[in-house]
Amino acid sequence: MNPATPAERQDAAPSYLGGETTVASWLGTLDHKRIALLYLFTITAFFVVGAVAAALMRWQLAVPTADLVTSDTYNRLFTLHGVVMVWFFLIPSIPAVLGNFILPLAIGARDVAFPRLNLASWYIFVAGGLVTLYAIVVGGVDTGWTFYTPYSSTYSNGHVMVMAAGIFVAGFSSIATGLNFIVTVHKLRAPGLTWFRLPLFVWAIYATSIIMVLATPVLAITLLLMGLERVLGVGIFDPRIGGDPLLFQHLFWFYSHPAVYIMILPGMGVVSEIITCFSRKRIFGYPVMAVSILSIAGLGFLVWGHHMFVSSQSVYAGVVFSFLSFMVSVPSAIKVFNWIATMYRGSITLSTPLLYVLGFLALFTIGGLTGVFLATLAVDVHLHDTYFVIAHFHYIMVGGGVMAYLGGVHYWWPKISGRMFPEGIAAFAAVTIFVGFNLTFFPQYLLGYLGMPRRYMTYPAEFHTLNVISTLGALVLAVGYVLPLVYLTWSFFRGAPAGPNPWGATGLEWQTSSPPPEENFRETPVVTGPPYDYPPL
Amino acid sequence: MSRFLAFSGAISGWLPTASSMAPRVDRVLRDLLAAGSAVVVVLTVLTLVILVRYRRGSAASRAPSRIATWKIEASWITGTAIVFLYLFFEGAGVYVDMERIPPGLPEITVVGRQWMWDVRYADGRREFNTLHVRLNTPVRVVLSSEDVIHSFFVPAFRVKQDVVPGKIVSTWFNPTRTGTYTLFCAQYCGTAHAQMLGSVVVLSPGDYATWARGGLLSAGGTAEARGHAVYRRFGCAECHEDPQGRRAPPLGGLYGSLVTLADGEQLRADDQYLHDAILLSPRYRVSGYALTMPSYDGIIGPSDALDLIAYLKASATAPLAVQP
């Protein structure tokens, strides 16, 4: 995989963007690359919906006793924000967009294992999304994205069933995508591409897919049972007939904790690709990095009870879950050390993708450390269900996940669009996002420690200043997010044409033209060496 | 280092440490902050140095490091694991003490319902959204919910406990500073979740005595007296004071005793047992009794049920008087 080999000139075959360009050809495509763009368009729309809800929430929270919206509306806003951002943006983001586009290319395949299933998964996703949007439009749901019973099953008067149905349907899209990727990685690797020659992005997508396939069905059954309880009036979570509301929490978090690893592992894969390319160096400790990815995926199934330390679950359970939660933090920490060690004695270029990665490193580290705070039993009793938790998961999912997503989009943008984005404004946007993010969410750590609970639309006056800083930060963050929307769209049509490998990266995806032809490679590549095989510096 | 301590001291200075456990929780938090800040500072400095020194085109040496990779990996894996283990044990230790309720504490019953806290003292006093407690006197708070899950959260005490319908859960604290501290509901519970605030008022012993004398007494006197009224109103004696003793188990001395069920299982008759036996009947078929107790869920309200349980608890040592 010598990066100096020029890719063949694609003068004969049109790129996947050319050829048939009717709407029907896009909506009926079996090409993983076009499906990736369908997903890109859809999840961006959902991101905007979720972001608008967040903006309204932050506006309300700028003043301690504002009445910008009623309580019921606010409760519906934070539910909408959680549901849309988790299931309709974060979970599909890297896997369904970058995974779909890059994974077959990265392993030298012509497509995924089940192209028709791939297209079906997008339609299922859209169907679930439409049902959820419908639920929002007809009045929304006020249970929070966590749907705790008995509030959700008995007391809430929102459109719980409809929204749960939307999420249920979207879950099958997740399962289908995960299934597709697992089989693709197992069966369609190019000759010579053994498991331990796989780029870490592929490992990350693979591990994520395993989680998607095994965890999502548990969410499905949980929502189904909650829905049945709501509709039939007889429920297994109803304490009045001896049911246990905590059973819902166990079932819900058994899925939802692994779900957060669905949201971060692909980002970790992206980080490894970018950091090696822009340090011109092999990844430090490849086997440990691959094993860490698998450990995070595996251990991630064993820690769900750390969301329930004060729920009245037993003290012994709490101790066990706390211990396991500490254990799952270790591989994540190792990855951060290894990434920094990768840059050591490299030859570093501060391009926009690397700026996003540096932002990821800072924010994921802080978010991960605060996760350790929350895994610590005595401290979690105080911090649980406060703004500390909100800050923690936003540092990981937004500071980590979204930064990695944007970094990956920028990194592979030349491959996807055949054009370069404008570097100056892109770098500016990355820095703006970083600054805005910290302004928005760092004060929330302090708010949480001081005792401000989650899901509060009004609060005691002593929390005012920190909330104002957070809201102003959100304004900056919004600017930062709008910029890529604008310049990436612009560059898709007017950007400078990119060659096959503008970054000079290793990786099979860079061995074909930008954008690639429909069948990806003129000839199936053959792999003869390890990944990230940059020449010695 | 001293600036760091001052900073972290300043943070915890903003939030009062008003219970015996609060300083211990804060100590664990400080250790976490110390470890976390050290990591962040070291990694940030390291990264910045690397970015500058090894930028493309710089003259720094790119020769591969001569230390074996596995040694570096092993050292920081081990280091991380050790630090984590220390923090885990520290946190778990304090947690176990937070959860282990000392025996024999005076009790305050708090019922959470949308969207208020119903506070009931052992002597019958009742108030809403306020707890009065005495300085340096540990109390046990017995929590239950009438509807959805709430959470009893007093940041100044570092106390939080979810309040779950169908369950009776307890927490405890020992207030160590006088003052008025906010009580929040920390588990989303519907429309007015953010308005479900209350106060915990910690009074010096003198002030507390004054309050106790002139405090609010709810109609019906003590919880036990109210519970006795409930007992009579629903005719519990019909079965439970059956002269032949065959209809239902006698209730005098029941609380705290060991009950043998029909399938041989033995249970301790604690608060949860009494609650379930009354409201979730016939969950427990007691050995030796043919009849099944009907469920009083929806018939005896949750407040009345708590009073009834208080009455039965008081009858633990003295037999119930047979009422004419």
Place this chain on the structure above:
Amino acid sequence: MNGPSTPSLPAAYGDFRQRDLANHLGMWAFIATEVLFFGGLFLAYVVYRITYPAAFAAGSHTLDFWRGTINTAVLLTSSLTMALGDAYIKRGNRTALRNCVIATASLGVLFLAIKASEYHEMYAKHLVPGLPFDPQAPSPLQLFVFLYFAMTGLHAVHMLIGLGLMAWLLRQNRRGRLTAAHHAPVEMFGLYWHFVDCVWVFLYPLLYLIPQR
């Protein structure tokens, strides 16, 4: 290999064997998701059975042991007929495949009919979630009944889907699209049907047998 009835190879595959291996792996992955799906229900059942052994024993007594047992035999036989069908088509015997699929489907229909009669009996005994329960019944009995209907209902939904897939298989067979060389759909469906059977093999003792002890 050029007739209209020969399936084509998707672009990503080098040969049919690779595609078949991929199909197999995909099917097993799908079955894994189904295991987790039913698993949540089974977990709920086990948790409550341990908490309320008396009520669950009482609940089990409300079920018809014989109907459950007959249904088990019916379903196991249908797995046999399906396995036979798979063996026959591997030897190119389309007629035998058709007969086996029809037999399997018939047994499936029989299973569902017996189940429907069980449900009707529960309805007659006022043991149906959503309708008022017998006030003398212990409250946690409602949990048993709810879980019984949820578990067997979900299983029945999977069987209905199986019936639909069998109709599709028969249509494919009639059009000559299933041959000794290309019989993957039969094999894949066989796996699915055996899985559905497997779920029942766990459901049956949990619901009908164990609590009666």
